[in-house]
Amino acid sequence: MLNPKQSDKLASIILYTIAGLVILILAALVGYILVQGVPHLSWHFLTSSSSAFTAGGGIGVQLFNSFYLLIITMLISFPIALGAGVYLHEYANQKSRLIQLIRTAIEILSSLPSVVVGLFGFLLFVVQFKLGFSILSGAIALTFFNLPLLTRSVEESLRSIPDLQREAGAALGLSRWETVGHIILPAAVPSIVTGVVLSAGRVFGEAAALIYTAGQSAPALDFGDWNPFNTASPLNIMRPAETLAVHIWKVNSEGIMPDAAAVSAGASAVLIIAVLLFNFFARFLSNVLYKRLTATK
Amino acid sequence: MAAGTQGSLNLTNEQPDRHIYHMDEDKHEIALSTKNLEVYYGDHLALQDADLSFERFKITSLIGASGSGKSTFLRSLNRMNDDVATVKGNIMYRGLDINSQDIDVYEMRKHIGMVFQRPNPFAKSISDNITFALKQHGEHDKAKLAEIVETSLKQAALWDEVKDDLKKSALSLSGGQQQRLVIARAIAMQPDILLLDEPASALDPISSAKIEDTLMELKKRFTIIIVTHNMQQASRVSDYTAFFHTGQVLEYDLTRKIFTRPKVQMTIDYVNGNFG
Numbered sequence: 001m002l003n004p005k006q007s008d009k010l011a012s013i014i015l016y017t018i019a020g021l022v023i024l025i026l027a028a029l030v031g032y033i034l035v036q037g038v039p040h041l042s043w044h045f046l047t048s049s050s051s052a053f054t055a056g057g058g059i060g061v062q063l064f065n066s067f068y069l070l071i072i073t074m075l076i077s078f079p080i081a082l083g084a085g086v087y088l089h090e091y092a093n094q095k096s097r098l099i100q101l102i103r104t105a106i107e108i109l110s111s112l113p114s115v116v117v118g119l120f121g122f123l124l125f126v127v128q129f130k131l132g133f134s135i136l137s138g139a140i141a142l143t144f145f146n147l148p149l150l151t152r153s154v155e156e157s158l159r160s161i162p163d164l165q166r167e168a169g170a171a172l173g174l175s176r177w178e179t180v181g182h183i184i185l186p187a188a189v190p191s192i193v194t195g196v197v198l199s200a201g202r203v204f205g206e207a208a209a210l211i212y213t214a215g216q217s218a219p220a221l222d223f224g225d226w227n228p229f230n231t232a233s234p235l236n237i238m239r240p241a242e243t244l245a246v247h248i249w250k251v252n253s254e255g256i257m258p259d260a261a262a263v264s265a266g267a268s269a270v271l272i273i274a275v276l277l278f279n280f281f282a283r284f285l286s287n288v289l290y291k292r293l294t295a296t297k
Numbered sequence: 298m299a300a301g302t303q304g305s306l307n308l309t310n311e312q313p314d315r316h317i318y319h320m321d322e323d324k325h326e327i328a329l330s331t332k333n334l335e336v337y338y339g340d341h342l343a344l345q346d347a348d349l350s351f352e353r354f355k356i357t358s359l360i361g362a363s364g365s366g367k368s369t370f371l372r373s374l375n376r377m378n379d380d381v382a383t384v385k386g387n388i389m390y391r392g393l394d395i396n397s398q399d400i401d402v403y404e405m406r407k408h409i410g411m412v413f414q415r416p417n418p419f420a421k422s423i424s425d426n427i428t429f430a431l432k433q434h435g436e437h438d439k440a441k442l443a444e445i446v447e448t449s450l451k452q453a454a455l456w457d458e459v460k461d462d463l464k465k466s467a468l469s470l471s472g473g474q475q476q477r478l479v480i481a482r483a484i485a486m487q488p489d490i491l492l493l494d495e496p497a498s499a500l501d502p503i504s505s506a507k508i509e510d511t512l513m514e515l516k517k518r519f520t521i522i523i524v525t526h527n528m529q530q531a532s533r534v535s536d537y538t539a540f541f542h543t544g545q546v547l548e549y550d551l552t553r554k555i556f557t558r559p560k561v562q563m564t565i566d567y568v569n570g571n572f573g
Contacts, residue, residue, distance in 0.1 A: 164417035168479070170377060171411035172430035172486060173403045182429065187420045 030272060037269025040262045046270070049220050050247065055259040059267050061218040064234060065135070065241040066274075069214060070204050072139040072237060077146045078196060084147075085154025090166075090180050110148030115208040117144050122212035133240040138214025145209050146199055153195030157188040190289040194282045201278035205271060207245035215240030216250050244271050316560040318537070318550045320350040328353040328520035329374065329409075329490055334386035334396075336369050336378065343369045343382070344544045351490075351537075356512060356521040358531035358552065361541030362572065367524050370541065371492050374522070375409040376402045390490075407434065410488035414495040416475035418467035418482070423459050426467045426478055427485045434486075445485050452518075453481035454511045473504025477511060484519065491515065493523040497530065509534050528568055532556045540564045 002010065048058030092099045121141030131137045161184050169179030185192075218241065221234045228235040242250065244267055251257075251264045320327055330350035336343045344366040351357050359367040372378045374388060376395070379402070388396040395405050418426050427449055428442045436442060446463065450456040455477040459470070467478055476496060483491060493512075497505035505527075512521060512534050525531050531538055531552065538555040540548040540563070548555060548564040559565045566572055 162417070164413060164415055165419065167377065167411075167413060168417040168419065168482075169430075171375065171406055171413075172482070173405075173407040174430055174433055175403055178433050182433070183419050 030276070033265075033268050033272050037265040037267070037272075040266035041269060045266055050218060050263070051257060053257055055257060057257060057259075057263060059244060059247060059263070059270065061221055062242055062244045062247040062267070063270065064221065065214075065218060066204055066243040066245070068234065069135055069138055069142070069210075069241060069243055070200055072135055073142040073146060073203055074196065074200065076139055077143040077150055080143070081147055081150035081154050082192075084151045085158060086180060086185075088151070089155045089158040090176065090184065106148045106151055109144065110152070112144075113208075114145050114206060115211075117141055118209035118212050120144075121209065126213060132238065133213065133215030133217070135214055135237040135239065135241045138210045138241065138243075139237070141209045141213040142203050142206060145206065146203050149202070150195065150199050153199065154188075154192055157191035157195060158184060160191055161187050190286040193289060194286040197278055197282035197285060201275045201282075204278065205245050205275050207243070207249050210243055210246050211249070214243060214246070216242050216246055218242040218247070244274075313560055314547070315545070316548045316550065317348060317546065320352060325350075326353040327351065328390075329522075330389045331370075331374070332387040332389065334370065334373065334384065334388065336366070336373055337383040337385075338381065342544060344373075347386075347546050349539055349546060349549055351520060351522055353520050354516055354518075355536040356516050356523060356534050357537040357539065358535035359522065359524045359539050359541060360526075360528070360531050361567070363526075364543075365541035366544040367539075367541040368494055371494055371522060371524050372411075374490075374492055375406050375411055376400075377411065407486050408488050409490045409492065410483035410486055411492040412476070412480050412483050412494065412496050415499050416472055416479050418470070418475050418478050420466070420468055422464045423467050423470070423478060424463040427482050430482070431485060449481040449485040450478075452484055452511075452515060453477045454507060454514070455481055471504070473500045473507060476500060476504070476508060480508075480511060480515075484515065488519065490520045490522065493521065495524050495526060498526060505530070528556075528570075540567060542567070 044056075045058045046063060047060040048056075049061045050059060051057030088099065088102065092102075118141055121137055121144070125131045125137040125140055126133060165183055165187065166176075166179055169183050170176075174183075219239065220232070222230075222232040223234055225233045226235055227233050228237065230236060231239060233239075248264055248267045248271065251260050251267070255263070257263065320330075327350045331347050334347040335345050347366075347370055349357075359371060361367045369378065369382070373382070373384045373396075376384075378384055384396060386396065387394045390405075390409070393400070395409075419429065421429060424443075424446045427446045428436075431442060431445065436445075447456060447460075450459065455474060458474060459465070459478075467475065470478060476499075480491075480493075480496070497508045500508065509530060512523070515521060523531075523535065535552045538550065538552040539546050540555065540559075540561070542563050548559060548561045550560075555564060556568055559568060
């Protein structure tokens with residue numbers, strides 16, 4: 001038999017090994033993708049448009065599409081998530097049946113496979129509502145995918161603000177709306193922002209929900225044309241827009257350009273770097289905001 | 298139950314079960330009074346027939362063991378229990394029953410302020426903590442707001458410590474300073490009545506003593522009702538004391554009577570530290 005000290009030591013070793021393994025897997029994965037992809041990165045690769053048959057195509061349009069789609073998705077999903085989160089945590093009677101139903105619905109929505117969300121978006125928005133393969137269709141599909149996570153993250157942020165703050169507001173004769181709007185939400189901003197940026201990272205890397213909604217083609221864009229109603233304008237939300245993640249999938253499954261492997265590796269590296277940046281940025285932003293909120297103005 | 302009334306002749310050695318001091322409205326100015334107050338958490342009766350009157354510009358302590366109903370009582374006075382409990386009975390304030398449904402609780406709470414056990418300043422600057430609610434209630438005159446900040450901080454005995462750092466975050470203050478800031482924030486609203494729920498229990502003895510000094514100063518302008526677990530504190534600062542036990546007020550009297558010649562056996566046991 002082991003004495004307590006020995007068993008403690010053994011447990012520590014095992015736990016450290018497991019934790020080390022997780023880090024090792026992550027490092028190996030990221031390292032492999034970066035090592036494979038980074039040599040192919042160049043200014044030309046990041047800015048030029050892709051080519052279907054010849055070598056030397058870039059990912060410029062896809063990269064722009066990914067960011068633009070992300071912004072449109074956030075513009076749609078964040079206000080809804082904020083409203084839902086505030087309602088669920090600050091206003092709703094937690095014991096009511098309706099609220100339990102809403103919570104269950106959110107759980108289910110968050111566990112739907114993204115490819116199913118994509119196909120649903122295809123049938124409803126692309127076909128039925130005749131939105132076609134477009135940024136708008138893609139953004140709505142991504143909103144379905146994003147909404148549950150974002151709503152829960154807003155709710156968690158609000159939950160982290162102690163009830164004492166709500167009581168303080170109430171005791172000063174402030175209405176619930178004044179308390180939530182001016183005291184609770186500002187205090188929750190750092191954590192809400194973190195949630196938004198982290199979910200942005202997930203949305204950025206999403207492919208399955210977009211294949212049949214935002215489409216698999218990336219028509220050349222005229223970056224001199226900023227009228228959102230022109231077909232070649234980057235801002236047009238009714239144009240098909242293949243994103244980076246979809247591009248990687250497409251190049252790997254049916255790419256016939258001679259440098260398909262290189263394009264895929266380079267694009268993967270860019271995607272991974274972007275997602276990592278989102279994570280670091282989230283942490284950084286939350287620290288800055290927290291300091292600004294609690295320190296001298 | 299032999300409800301003890303003041304002045305009733307006690308010919309036996311038996312002690313009364315209850316003794317409630319009834320304030321004579323002609324001799325005392327009554328700021329707030331409750332009548333048959335009952336509080337239920339779900340089906341559980343947490344407080345029953347509380348009939349207390351609070352004299353203006355006096356400090357009244359509510360004492361009793363944990364779960365005796367004193368905090369429940371206090372929080373019912375400005376309707377902070379509305380979301381969690383059912384409160385029956387009357388709470389009379391300036392001739393109005395503020396426990397009735399048609400009372401604007403937000404307006405009422407401007408008159409009956411509250412300070413909680415744990416300091417809860419907003420994550421804003423020291424001066425914004427004080428001015429925020431005033432601005433929300435429509436006061437935008439900068440000079441006037443600055444004046445209110447100064448006077449309320451002075452009244453709460455915090456001014457000298459923070460007068461050069463009014464723009465600093467309130468969260469950078471120590472616990473005792475935060476609690477005095479919260480008191481300043483409450484009195485900046487110019488309430489009539491200040492309810493304090495164990496305001497010094499989370500503080501060290503020095504901060505606690507400062508809070509007590511502040512209270513003595515504040516009673517010149519406000520009627521104060523304070524829940525406390527600290528017997529010395531109750532006997533030092535308050536004019537009246539109510540003893541709560543298992544959801545009832547067992548004894549209510551002048552503080553010096555409660556601490557020298559209590560009439561109810563339970564009170565004697567409690568103030569002597571025999572239980573609780």
